[in-house]
Every structure is written in C-alpha cells, then in structure tokens.
Amino acid sequence: GTQLVWFRRDLRVRDHPALAEAAAAGDVLPVFVLDPAFDGAGAARTAALRTALAALHAATDGALVVRSGRPEQVIPALADEVGADAVHVSGESTPYGRARDARVERALAVPVVATGSPYAVTPGRVRKDDGTPFRVFTPFSKAWLRHGWRAPAELPASFRWVRRIEGEPLPAAPEVEADLSWASEEGALERWRAFLDDAIDDYDAHRDRPDLDGTSRLSIALKLGAVHPRTLLADLDRVAPRRSAGAQRSLRRFQTELAWREFYADVLLHHPRSAWHDFSEALRGMAYDEPGDGFVAWQEGRTGFPFVDAGMRQLHAEGWMHNRVRMATASFLTKDLHVWWPHGARHFLDLLADGDLASNNHGWQWTAGTGTDASPFFRVFNPVLQGLKFDPDGDYVRRWVPELRHLAGAAAHEPWKADDGYADGYPERILDHAAEREEALARLEAVKR
Ligand code: FAD
Numbered sequence: 363g364t365q366l367v368w369f370r371r372d373l374r375v376r377d378h379p380a381l382a383e384a385a386a387a388g389d390v391l392p393v394f395v396l397d398p399a400f401d402g403a404g405a406a407r408t409a410a411l412r413t414a415l416a417a418l419h420a421a422t423d424g425a426l427v428v429r430s431g432r433p434e435q436v437i438p439a440l441a442d443e444v445g446a447d448a449v450h451v452s453g454e455s456t457p458y459g460r461a462r463d464a465r466v467e468r469a470l471a472v473p474v475v476a477t478g479s480p481y482a483v484t485p486g487r488v489r490k491d492d493g494t495p496f497r498v499f500t501p502f503s504k505a506w507l508r509h510g511w512r513a514p515a516e517l518p519a520s521f522r523w524v525r526r527i528e529g530e531p532l533p534a535a536p537e538v539e540a541d542l543s544w545a546s547e548e549g550a551l552e553r554w555r556a557f558l559d560d561a562i563d564d565y566d567a568h569r570d571r572p573d574l575d576g577t578s579r580l581s582i583a584l585k586l587g588a589v590h591p592r593t594l595l596a597d598l599d600r601v602a603p604r605r606s607a608g609a610q611r612s613l614r615r616f617q618t619e620l621a622w623r624e625f626y627a628d629v630l631l632h633h634p635r636s637a638w639h640d641f642s643e644a645l646r647g648m649a650y651d652e653p654g655d656g657f658v659a660w661q662e663g664r665t666g667f668p669f670v671d672a673g674m675r676q677l678h679a680e681g682w683m684h685n686r687v688r689m690a691t692a693s694f695l696t697k698d699l700h701v702w703w704p705h706g707a708r709h710f711l712d713l714l715a716d717g718d719l720a721s722n723n724h725g726w727q728w729t730a731g732t733g734t735d736a737s738p739f740f741r742v743f744n745p746v747l748q749g750l751k752f753d754p755d756g757d758y759v760r761r762w763v764p765e766l767r768h769l770a771g772a773a774a775h776e777p778w779k780a781d782d783g784y785a786d787g788y789p790e791r792i793l794d795h796a797a798e799r800e801e802a803l804a805r806l807e808a809v810k811r
Contacts, residue, residue: 363447364524366391368437370459371480372452372587373414374547375421377514379478384450385521391444392422392523395437396430396533399458405536406681406715410545412535414586417546419532425523428530434465441472444527450475452587455485455627456719457634480584481624482511482591485631488624495632499735502628503621514593540680540715542582550583551593558597563609565616572673572684573758578616581716582682584623591620626720629734637723638704640732645739648809650702659792660695661709663763666791668775669749670694672762679762681715686752692729693743698798700805703730739806742799749775763788 365384369392372378384390394415403411419426429436441449453476454463467474479485488506489495496502543549557578561568568576583589598613605613629636640646659665663674673687683691688710695706707726711717727733753759756774760767765788766774777783784790 363388364391364444365389365448365450366393366437366441366444366446367450368433369394369418369426370452370454370587371585372590373418374588374590375418375517376547376551377590377593378452378517379515380450380452380476382515382517383475383477384448385518388447389522389524390425391440391446391527392418392426393437393440394418394426394428395433396428396530397433397462398430399462402712404681404713404715404717406538406540406542406713407717408533409535409538409540410542410582410586410681410715412533413542413545413549414547414583414588415532417548417588421547422523423525425525426529427527428532430530433462434469437466438469438471440527441470444524446472448473448475450477452477453479453484455479455481455631457630457637478515480587480590481627482506482595482620483509483624485624485627488628495628496625497629497734499622499625502625503618506621506624511592511595514590514596538679538681540682542715544579545582545586545588545715547583547588550580550589553583554578554580554589554594554597558601562616563605563612565612566608567612569615569619570686570752572687573753573755573761577685579682581718581721585716585718591623594620623718623721625734626724629724630720636727637719638707641724641727641734642732642736644736645730645732645806645809648702649700649805651700653701653705656699656792657695657701657705659789660691660699660706664789665694665793666789667694667745667749667795668756668759668763668766668777668788669753670745672753672759675762677710677713681713683714684758686748687758688725689729690743690745690748692726694745696726696730697739697742697802698745698793698795700798700802703727703732740803742802744799745795746775 365388367381367384367390375381437449454460483506488509544553568574598617602610602613663671665671670691673683673691677683692706695701696703703726707723710722724733728736731739750772754772756772759774765786766777768786769780773780777788
C-alpha cells in the first residue's frame with residue numbers, strides 16, 4: 363500500500379531512515395507542508411528552504427507534493443485521499459515539532475511511524491549512569507561518543523514514488539546575496555566532499571578566522587536536513603586513518619562541533635523552557651536595559667565597532683554569520699548594551715538561514731552567561747581586540763563594511779586612529795566599551811549581593 367512520507371527537517375533522499383523504512387513497506391508519496399506557523403521567516407531562510415525543496419522535488423522524480431495549511435488538516439486529508447497505510451516521519455524533539463506531531467497523530471486514522479531523527483543520536487538517548495540527562499557539554503560528548511550511532515541508511519534497491527497527486531507550486535524564491543546552492547542535497551554533499559578533501563585538515567587552526575573560508579558552512583544543510591550528520595560522521599571515520607596527526611586533531615574537533623549541535627537538541631528536549639528563559643539561575647535578578655536606539659544600531663550594523671558591524675551586515679546579506687562573530691556580536695548586545703539575550707536570539711532566528719532554536723538560543727545563553735556551559739559573565743569580549751585577533755588583516759571587515767575599505771590591513775578595525783577613518787561615512791562608536799564593561803561588572807556584583 364501507499365506510504366506517505368512527510369518531510370520536515372530531513373529534505374534529502376540519501377541516509378534517510380524514515381524514507382528507507384517507508385520504501386521497504388510500499389510505494390512512497392513524498393509530502394512537504396508549508397505550515398503557516400513558519401510564515402514570516404527571513405528572506406535567506408525562505409530562499410534556502412526553496413532551494414532544498416526544489417532539489418527534493420527533482421530527487422523524487424517530481425513526485426514531491428507541496429501543500430500549505432495546518433499539518434493536522436493537510437496530512438490527514440492527503441492520507442485519506444491516497445488511502446495511505448501509514449505516515450512516516452523523522453522523529454522530532456523541539457517543543458513546537460512535538461506538539462504539532464501529537465496533533466497530527468490525533469487527527470489521523472492511520473499510524474504515524476517515526477524513524478530516526480535529524481541527529482546522529484536521537485535526543486533523549488544519551489543519559490548519565492543514573493538515568494538523568496546531562497547539563498554540561500564535555501561529559502555529554504564523551505557519553506555520546508560511547509553511545510555511538512548507526513551506519514547511514516540505505517534505500518531499498520527498488521521502490522516506486524507515487525505520482526498521481528497534485529500539489530502547489532514551490533514557494534517563490536526571494537532574491538538574496540548568499541550562495542544557497544549548499545542548501546540542496548547535492549550541493550551540500552559537494553561542499554562537504556570539497557571541505558573533507560582539503561580544508562578540514564586546517565579546521566582546528568582556521569575555524570576561528572572569519573576572514574578565511576575555514577569552516578564547512580553546512581549549518582544550513584544540517585538545519586534543513588539536506589545532509590544527515592551521520593553521513594558526515596561516517597566520512598570522518600573513513601578518512602581519518604590516512605590523515606596526519608595534526609589533521610586528525612582537526613577531524614576530532616569537527617566531530618566535537620557536531621556534538622554541540624546534538625547536545626543542545628538534547629538540552630532543549632529536556633528543558634523546553636530554556637528556549638526563551640535563562641537555563642541557569644546564576645544571573646537571576648540581573649538588571650537589563652530595554653532594547654532602544656543601541657539595539658537598532660546593533661541590528662543594522664552601525665555601532666561604530668567594525669567587527670560587530672561586519673557580522674551584523676553579513677547576517678543581513680547572507681543569512682549566515684561566522685561563529686566567532688556570532689559570539690562577538692552577542693556579547694556586544696548583552697554586555698555592552700546590557701540587553702537580555704532573548705531579544706538578540708529572536709533577531710538572529712529571524713535572519714539566519716541556519717536559525718535553529720536549540721543551537722541559537724543556547725549559543726546566546728552561552729555568551730550571555732546563563733547557559734549550560736556558560737562562559738563566565740565577567741569575561742567580557744573586547745569587540746576591537748576580537749577583530750584584531752581573528753581578522754588580523756581586516757579582510758573580513760572590509761568585505762562587509764564598504765565605508766572602511768579605504769583603510770588598509772588591521773587599520774580597518776580602528777578607524778578612530780586614522781586621519782581619514784571616517785571619510786567614507788562610517789559611524790562613530792555608539793558607546794565606550796571600557797565604561798560599559800565596568801557597568802556590566804557592576805550589574806553582576808549587584809546580582810551576587
Ligand atoms: P562548522 O564550524 O563547519 O561546524 C560544523 C557544524 O557543527 C555546524 O554546521 C553546526 O551544525 C555544528 N556546530 C558548530 N558549532 C556549533 C555550536 N557552537 N553549537 C551548535 N552546533 C555547532 N548554529 C546553528 O546551526 N544554528 C543557529 O541558529 C546558531 N546560532 C548561534 C548563535 C550564537 C550566538 C552562537 C554563539 C552560535 C550559534 N550557532 C548556531 C553555532 C555556530 O555558530 C554555527 O553552527 C556555525 O557558525 C555554522 O557554521 P559552519 O556550518 O561553517 O560550522
């Protein structure tokens with residue numbers, strides 16, 4: 363009989379446990395629902411989704427059916443229309459995804475079969491010896507490694523796509539500056555192979571440098587499920603024995619970064635409240651400022667701090683920002699502008715094509731000092747020194763801030779030191795970092811008292 367496969371964060375056909383399960387049981391009708399709950403996503407997010415869906419449409423020989431509406435109405439109606447035996451999904455662990463899936467299951471006359479998840483290890487599986495979930499990363503990552511994961515899933519040699527259902531056209535693609543070809547399954551695998559062949563050997567040394575193309579940029583593909591993390595982990599294991607000791611360190615480092623993604627998904631599953639509230643109570647009672655003019659300057663990339671502004675402008679243009687700059691811009695909002703982290707997290711989620719509730723909001727909490735492994739609040743990033751250290755030649759700043767392109771080398775980080783620093787209209791600094799650092803520490807002292 364017909365097996366309906368409802369794609370969500372798993373927009374691919376390779377290494378897809380739920381699709382493999384469905385294909386082993388019968389003919390497959392692939393479906394994607396344009397859920398109004400996700401209306402209003404930023405242009406880069408929408409464009410990335412469009413790219414991944416177009417690729418999935420092609421990979422299913424045009425069988426993919428796209429329909430808009432509330433999933434609890436669309437899925438049962440479709441299942442009924444084709445007389446489906448079952449609805450197959452990849453398991454969900456987010457608060458919204460779980461509630462949605464429960465509603466759909468209640469509205470369906472046929473069973474929902476959940477197989478696998480968007481993670482190498484399904485969130486909730488890795489636990490301490492006493493059965494409780496981990497609250498700190500390093501012990502989690504060790505237990506996660508010990509737990510291990512299955513080999514990539516294979517599709518049965520032959521199965522058929524059901525191709526007799528009309529859908530809607532794919533959503534319109536907004537114009538964006540970013541290269542989103544990596545959001546498709548083929549594009550993501552191509553990017554991954556190139557990265558694995560070459561750049562990954564230097565990952566440990568280059569991953570903190572936003573001026574270099576030193577990271578995989580697979581976060582968007584992982585968010586959309588254009589690639590499964592297990593595929594990446596299996597490849598790491600495969601190539602490792604032939605690499606130098608230094609390169610192996612880089613491979614392990616990359617594996618650890620994937621483990622952070624899995625850790626935060628696990629934390630969100632066990633502590634859904636941590637999405638929008640302080641995970642730790644360490645800073646309870648902290649005085650924050652309401653978002654005002656400074657917040658808008660931060661959003662628009664005109665704080666007068668070149669490294670921060672470059673990051674915020676990259677976010678606008680590409681729907682992506684380098685990790686080091688995510689930390690620096692988040693620190694600026696929370697510790698120089700004294701704004702509570704959820705305001706910044708909301709802005710990031712709206713614009714990031716890889717915007718992910720678990721990774722984003724816990725990444726924000728890490729920076730803000732309220733998270734699981736929070737960097738201590740008193741460690742305040744200096745936005746100028748961060749730039750000088752991680753963008754030593756100023757290339758990253760000049761790429762994103764045209765008003766500073768006339769300043770050569772590291773001078774782009776300190777326009778106030780050049781006679782013609784502001785000649786092209788770059789804004790003056792909106793605050794005095796040293797003074798705001800003192801203010802942040804004073805607020806911390808007040809909490810401790
Ligand atoms: P690579 O360095 O190539 O890493 C490979 C993969 O590992 C990434 O694609 C990602 O899936 C995972 N990863 C790496 N670092 C982290 C991390 N610190 N936490 C969780 N997973 C990680 N990541 C998101 O995927 N979505 C977000 O919305 C997001 N928001 C963030 C907000 C803040 C304030 C901070 C500090 C970090 C955030 N991150 C987020 C984590 C990290 O910045 C991005 O995953 C990374 O920059 C993506 O680029 P890449 O794929 O080239 O990373």
